[in-house]
Amino acid sequence: MAQPPDFANIDLHLVKVLYTVVSEQSVSRAALRLGSGQPLVSAQLRRLRALTGDPLLVRAGAGLAPTDTALALLAPAERLLREAETLFGPARPGRAFEPAQATLTMRIAASDYLDPLFLPGVVARLQQLAPQARLELHPLSAEFDYRRKLAGGEVDLVIGNWLEPPGELHLGRLSADEVVCLVAADHPAVKNPRGWTVARYLDSDHIAPTPLHPGARGVIDEHLALQGLERRITVRCAHFSLAPQMVAQSRLVLTTGRQFCQRFAGGPAALRIVKCPLAFPPMAYYQLWHERSHASAAQRWLREQVRGVASELAAPGTAKARP
Template sequence: MTIAPPLANIDLHLVRVLSTVISERSVSRAAMRLGSTQPQVSTQLRRLRSLTGDPLLVRSGTGMVPTDAALSLLAPAQRLLREAETLFGPTRAGRRFDPAETEFTLNLAASDYLDPQFLPTLVTRLRSQSPGVRLVLHPLTGDADYRTKLALGEVDVVVGNWLRPPGELHLGRLITDDVVCLVGDDHAAARNPRAWTVERYLASDHVAPTPLHPGAPGVIDEYLALQGQSRRIAVRSAHFGLVPAMLPGSGLVLTTGKLFCLRYIGRLPVRIVPCPLRFPPMAYYQLWHDRTHASAAQRWVREAIRAVARELVDGPAAEAGRAA
């Protein structure tokens, strides 16, 4: 019964010698390809013969030919070298990445507060540049602990807005956006903007997104709390993209970024009015964990996210904002 050699006796260079000697059918030519010497390759071939229990190369006329066993080992040896190249070579994660040729899965968690066109535009860009990417889009909801999901690898990138982003994660600023109010055309603030005072704003019925985690205020209410103020929230919605359609006839006020609101002007009977309170600009970020920080694929994704966010600011929405 043949006893398999311990794996500890086999190194990757020995596998490369095996592949090269069998392919070249010559110790001298193998030595040249390997940048080695003929005596060194001969020594390594003797070791390979001992490990495999086969002569591997035998004489035939004036040359050498591989044995049947050697030919059967060639494909596994080459496959192992390719896998090693993937693990440790220049194309491994963190060194080089070709989006057009690579298949990978991206788990992205994002709010839809930034712009209703953000996710559709991002998906189109990623799919056009990397046909092999598989996208899983996760909502940022009250029962989703995005910090834990990033740490566990269940999510790769989170896109959202925070008044004070978590400090333990990597952060990339995307855009800042002025805070405005969006109301129905029939709202008192739209009919008489001069009477739209701080007192009337705070006393109005407001619609707000569902918090990112239970008990957490959104950025608007967090800022109001810091000023010792509060507003009356009449509607909480996990479906932020549907909120503008709730405004006409309801008396509700939506306070959010201007970029989001501009998408609905002309499409719905709504109007943008300035906030009587001066809120700081709304800052949107992408967050990621240290485990993906060095990944070339994830760096490419983060750059695509940044570019799409910037294009939305500089594109048609910006033109609409200047016209408004």
């Protein structure tokens, strides 16, 4: 007959080790996330194996894979950690957040389709109002599972644009922007605006961001697909901020928000903004967060600062500044 677990030998940190090791599927990566040494995490994993009666991680090719038991333990571990954060963390009832004295780390993942002045504005505001806090900025990429990162508390906010944001997350709308085309000054769309038809737009050489996950289209191509249309994408670029320079030296067309484009138009790059010959809905930008941080006073404050920066940049008369 199996003996019941000895709860005197289980502490909250051990639950965090369980969650981290199974999530990362790697002892070394878990040690980095936990700020611990690999030998210590290996010893804690041995304790967890003894407590659960399961290997938790097993060899799979060159790496490790979680067992069925380990996967089943992820959700309970995440709930337990979230409840502990409510009990003892900055979000606990009755504790006010004081940004000037805050020493916490704030983690934001954001796409680089945003206005180039947006993230610098967020950094400047947080440095001014919460000078002792630390800020980590993470890029959104095909390898970055932002839904899992939010659920696991590895990031606090995700900022980007989606035609339909994930339904299980909280969202706050930051801004909406007109969709336009950015082209070189000598592009046919500039020289002959009347000839810039839907057919010519679709048949042009387009540059588009690398999809965030396999099969993803992006908001522009999703909208085109709904109308039974498809453009010709000849360049996919994971570094969206470099796209304007690529456009300036080619016949490529970049279709995105006006706010992004206006930071690059004119000047020595010889770039021009032209209207899209077909109607796109406004490009909406959101900040997304998980239920686990919804009630946190610190996280509410962070979301307010992000929203404030977005509102300032979207206000009429905002200076056009090239990064």
